[in-house]
Amino acid sequence: MMRPAMKLFNHAGQPLRQFLLRRVGVLVTSTVLLVVGCFAWLGLWPMADQIASDQFDLAVVKAESGLGQVFEAPQQLLTMSRGWLAGSAPDLQSPQAFNAIFEPVLAVSARITSVVAGTSTGQGWLLLQQADGRWRNRMTDVPRWGAERHWLLEHGADGALQTRWADQHYDPRERPWYQGARAGSGLSEGELFWTAPYLFFTTKEPGITVSSRMRLRDGRDLVVGLDLTLKDISAYTLNASVGHSGLVLVMTEDERLLAAPRPPAGMPAGQWLAQVLQPVAALPLPGVSSALRAWHGHDRAVGGVLDFLLNNQRWLFSVRPYPLGQQRLWVMVLAPATDFSPSWLPMVLPVLLALLAVALFAVVLTERGSRGLLRPLRLLVDNSERIGRLEFDALRPIRSRVNEINHLAHTQHTMARLLQDNQTRLDAQAEELACQVEELKQTERRLQQQNDRLTAIIDNFPGAVSVVDANMHIVACNAEFGRVFDLPADLLAKPDLTFEDVIRFNAQRGDYGPGDVEQQVRDRVALARQCKPHRIERTLPSGTVLDIRGTPLPSGGFVTLYADISETKRYEFELEHQAHFDALTGLPNRVLMADRLRQGMPLVQRRGHQLAVLFLDLDGFKVVNDQHGHAVGDQLLLILAGRMKEVLREGDTLARLGGDEFVAILMDVDGLASCEPILARLLVAVAAPARIGGVEAAVSASIGLTFYPQQQDVDADQLLRQADQAMYVAKQAGKNGYHLFDAAQDLQLRGRFEDIQRLPQAFEEQEFVLYYQPKVNMRSARVVGAEALVRWQHPQRGVLAPAEFLPLIEDHPLMVDLGRWVIQTALAQMAQWQTQGLRLPVSVNVAARQLQEGDFVQDLAAALAAQPTVAANDLQIEVLETSALQDMVRVTGIMSQCADLGVQFSLDDFGTGYSSLTYLKRLPASVLKIDQSFVRDMLDDADDLSILLGVLDLSSSFHREVIAEGVETVEHGRMLLQLGCDLAQGYGIARPMPASDLLGWVGAWHGHAQWFDVPVLPRQDLPLLFAMVEHRAWVSAIESYLLGERATPPVLDGHLCRVGQWLAAGDALQGKNAATVRRLVALHEHIHELAACLCELKSQGQTQTLYIQLAPLLEARDELLVQMRLLLGDVRS
Incomplete structure (x- = not known):
């Protein structure tokens, strides 16, 4: 059925031709006006500003060039004057010396009117060029003449000279040209300083000075300055021109006039130049003052062209900086904007005529074009009306030179064909819709079948199953789910049963333990909403262990399977128990x-x-x-x-x-x-x-x-x-x-084992070195030899002493190899020392295993032959007394063969081997070395002193030389000298040192002052020496007891100690100084009283007082020992 046509628009309007002509007329008129306006705005006015900018740039360049001509010459001449002066100030008594240097400067540059100079000590010079060829000198010497008296010299044009003294206050050091360049002003020597404009002292003319400081040879500072008058600077701005009536001026930083612009009409030049150094704002030039205010309004902008209005007339101006030394000058250029505007009429008239011609041409074209558009448009209207009535066969063809009209005609034709096919298409769509409905019914039946199968699977699954949708509703579950979780039937039968309902029921029942039920529900629901795959094990209150697996669904929600794994867990527990x-x-x-x-x-x-x-x-x-x-x-x-x-x-x-x-x-x-x-x-x-x-x-x-x-x-x-x-x-x-x-013993054993394994490698990698300990004659302060001692330079532990590694290889073949290397290295070092001027006997230690090697004598002979410059008797072999006693017959034979080669032997650590006198007599050893244990303790142990005295007597009886090792203090050396033992070695003399250090040590060692002239004690004084040792040991025992290091004190009775017994005997005191003896007896009694008092304090537990009173006991001991030394005639302690 046809529906009535809708009224889409109103037909009232105007003809197309009239429409187009009106709009073209408006467009052309607007375009002409726009072009003219743009031409004036964007062309003529910017052109005038650009001309002004170029004129201003040129004026500034000229002004800066003129300023440069004025300022450059003085700077160059001032720099050159440093070389003319050559570090010396001109003679004040002879002005010709100063004039000879600087008259050419004034002659070269007419703008420089005068030269001034001053020193840091108050001397001053002035050379002033005056009119008519006259010159003036002013000489100042403040230290000699004072600051109020100056020597003036007037040079006439004819060469006549007049001198006089002037009384006026003048000190060059107070002048601005000196102050700015002086030391401490921040300028370095030779750096130029320009003063601010000021009135010259002599001529009272405004000017500016450039100065520089130099250091004279005599240490004074000399500052030299060149003066320029401001009227010379104005010469470049008075005649400067910008446009027709523009001005150029130079002003200081504080906006005072430095170079004057062109004067107003009718004003004399002299009167105008008097404005110099006056504020620029006060000049009788309205344009200058207005420009200055405009400049301030722009925050004193630099470089660009700015404008202002003066009497409704636009003026342009620009201000640019000109640096001069440490100050900044300003160059201002200004002129009326009309000075730069070109003639408008010759430029605008051609443009207007051209635009009118274009407008007329556009109207003609529009008229002709509108006629070509009307016919096809009328046909389109007619065809549209036919299409509205569905009269598709009566459509008339349309052709046009306009693409859009042709496109519109084609669209009309396409639309007509679409309307004809519309009914056919609707029938096809209805048939397709019927097919889709049938397919939906079949899909519904398949889904029902799948749902039945899924229900059967869930119901027959051996474990529990639950399916939860995206809204947390339990959409499916089997009977096992209710049985496993012991859920009531009414809960499972609840419509729209949710996951939260089940969780709340379990929480209220206490399945999740004590706690807030609602919080437990919220936590578990929030976790379930994450819909993440999960697998957990859960033990129910009934003891059932469930394996729970959750799998998210694509549409939201999740399906969960619950498997009873209680039996499996029990089996795993049994396996775990068996494993552990x-x-x-x-x-x-x-x-x-x-x-x-x-x-x-x-x-x-x-x-x-x-x-x-x-x-x-x-x-x-x-x-x-x-x-x-x-x-x-x-x-x-x-x-x-x-x-x-x-x-x-x-x-x-x-x-x-x-x-x-x-x-x-x-x-x-x-x-x-x-x-x-x-x-x-x-x-x-x-x-x-x-x-x-x-x-x-x-x-x-x-x-x-x-x-x-x-x-x-x-x-x-x-x-x-x-x-x-x-x-x-x-x-x-x-x-x-x-x-x-025992962890410590185990660590020690492992360390010893590691060292034993490491030592052969150390020998191969040359990690062993020899150190040398000097042997000296303490009485004559002469170095008599050195002992070669092997050291192991361990890569990690540093330098190791022999005691840390030699015992490990005592029975190892490496001991023989190491001993052979020691002999060879010591001989090579002796040969090297001889080339350096030092012949020094060296002793080496030989182990029993090496000494009893079958080829020991042959190896020794070969080592001596390898160093022919070393005498055999300079090598001494030290053999342990215990080693020599192991096989007396064999060792004696080997030592005799070595002695035939010239090598000497000494018995090391003598006194520890318990050898008989017969054995001692048999051994071909020329030196006995007293073991250091006896020497080290002889000051405090009378037994060790007795052994040492016995060894000395034994060596004297068998005509053996004896040397004591273990001399650690000066006191050890003194006692040995008192006993008649002159040879010694030990840390108190020198520690073992590398071979490279020994040469310097030998040259620097001159003995110890307390060892010179120590007499050997006679036999009758030995009891006194033993008494001193016994007393020192007794006091040490008291001190150990008081400090808790000994359980019981020694005998406190003064009559029972060794000193008391010696004093009681009285025989040894015959012939001694009576006063010293009395002092000795009193000290001895006082010491025993102090000791008894201290022991009593310890028994009472007064520890603090005990420590305070211990010092007097030690001081008394030292005083007693001094008195005993006085009796011995030994007071060098």
């Missing part, structure tokens, strides 16, 4: 024990306690097994395991490693004392007999224990090994006991 516990005793096995040990180690360390590891091995268990069978043995192990477990504390661990080996871990113990009760109870528990089926079995236990932490970082395996080692020591000690692992 002993099958027979139920005790932890090795794996679980090691894990607990590793966990317990850091735990006890944090708590500040210790952990003990006990390794138990049953003694006699194999006998029980062999005699009674494994069944009895197993039962015995069960009984003993139970006993030992009862002995241990809660928190301790008892584990069976296998067989008859057990390990106990004791937590939080504090050393062996806290473990001993447990160890004792363990030994008793194991040793108690056990009756098994009529058989009585008895065993014991050997226990090794160790502690953690230790000084060294150890792990769990090391602790077990340590306890195992200690257990074997306990077995070897007799069983049925325990032994503590």
